[in-house]
Amino acid sequence: MNLVGVSTSIEQGFRVRGLRSATAELLMVPELGGRIISLRSLxxxxxxxxxxxxxxxxxxxxxxDTFGDSPQAGIDECVPTVAACRVLERELPDHGEVWFQSWxxxxxALARQELAASLRLAITPFTFRRAIRVGEDGAFIFDYALTNGGDQPEPYLWSFHPLLTLEPGDRLELPAEVRSLRLDGGLGTAIARGDVWAYPEPFPGLRLDxxxxxxxPGGCVKGFAGPLEIGRxxxxxEQTGDRLELRWDAADVPFLGLWINRGHGxxxxxALEPCTxxxxxxxxxxxxxxxxxxxxPGETVRWSISLSMT
Incomplete structure (x- = not known):
């Protein structure tokens, strides 16, 4: 059995709840939007x-608040949008409606050694639920549900939003089908929203992977791959062998956002961002x-992602 159990600790005055497998530990702060502040290989x-x-x-x-004024630490959930915008006469906030709420x-669920919470969104008629558990293979499984409590069809985007550390020797591993990225912005020379870049080498000698x-130093870029056949x-x-992998069903979550920041701010x-x-x-x-x-109206959609560290 991989699951060691649920832990409780304190970080900077905030209560932290954790899950641990035989090889990895996950820590989250429910009060801060369910933010995951640690993914550590044991x-x-x-x-x-x-x-x-x-x-x-x-x-x-x-x-x-804007997301730029947030801690930006670790992993957030973005729903029903990432960028602030106006849809159906509603002003949707930056990075969505759940990252600043107290969960x-x-x-x-805690009794089952799961970290789960449901939130009613204030602007859109959605209820969002996330439950995290440890799978039989030791991976952390994130199970999601989004329920429309209104009487009209409701459009949405959901994006996993993990800011991950970069260390010398790190390399991205994406499915072979990812041969290009469509840009949604960034800072630096040769970056324009809507451009399509070859992946992994959009310019000679420049390796996104x-x-x-x-x-x-100072540039950043955001792009999207998809719709995908393989969610991975x-x-x-390359130096230490450490590896973090995300897996999901591309039929449910057909896109992958890629964010690379090399000095902005x-x-x-x-960030590897599975998104709908x-x-x-x-x-x-x-x-x-x-x-x-x-x-x-009145229906629920569900999806899951798996996160493993080896």
Whole structure:
């Protein structure tokens, strides 16, 4: 049996709940939007979750805050949009409606050694649920449900939003079908929204799979691959052998967002972002890219992702 159990600790005054398998540990702060602040290999000690290099790297946010004013640490959930936009006469906030809310874990799930919470969204008629458990193979399984409590079909985007550490020797491993990325922005020379770049080498000598972007140091880029046939993405360190892998059903979650930051804001991190549509703005996904999902009235959609560390 891989599951060791649920733990409780304190980080900067915030209560932290953890799950541990035989080889890895996950820590989350329910009060801070269910933020996952640590993914650590128990074999090598590698910490995969990025946070700012300051002692007070966690703090509360409120509705109306921009994501740039958040801790930006580790993993957030973005739903029903990533970029702020106006859809169906509603002003949808930056990075969605759940990352700044306080989550309350379900006692019944804790008894099953799962970290689960449901949230009613304030602007859209959705209820969002995430449950994290340890699978038989030792991977962390994230089970999701999104329920439309309204009487009309509701469009949405969901994106996993992990800011991950970058270390020398790290390399991206994406399915062979990923041969290009459609850009949704960035900073640096040769970056323009809507451009399509070859992957992994959009320009001679520049390797996205090595975490390189134009304009280093200081550049960043966001792009999307998909719709995909295979839901998989990984980071492997060629020097240490450490590896983090995400797997999901591409029929449910057909896109992968890729964010690489090599100095913007003074930060260096990357993100592999399984997502149900593209780009980051639900409005643009509906009106321009035509890549989004809809929940019929009164119905629930479900999906899962698997996260493993070896």
């Amino acid at each position: 074999k090598s000690g590698r910490e995969w979750c990025w946070h700012q290099p300051r002692p007070d790297w966690l703090w509360r946010n409120a509705a109306g 309350h874990l379900e006692a019944e 090595a975490g390189e972007v134009p304009g280093m 993405g990984a980071i492997r360190n 003074g930060f260096h991190h990357l 549509g593209a780009p980051d703005s639900l409005l643009e996904a509906m009106e321009s890219w035509h890549q989004y999902r809809v929940v019929p």
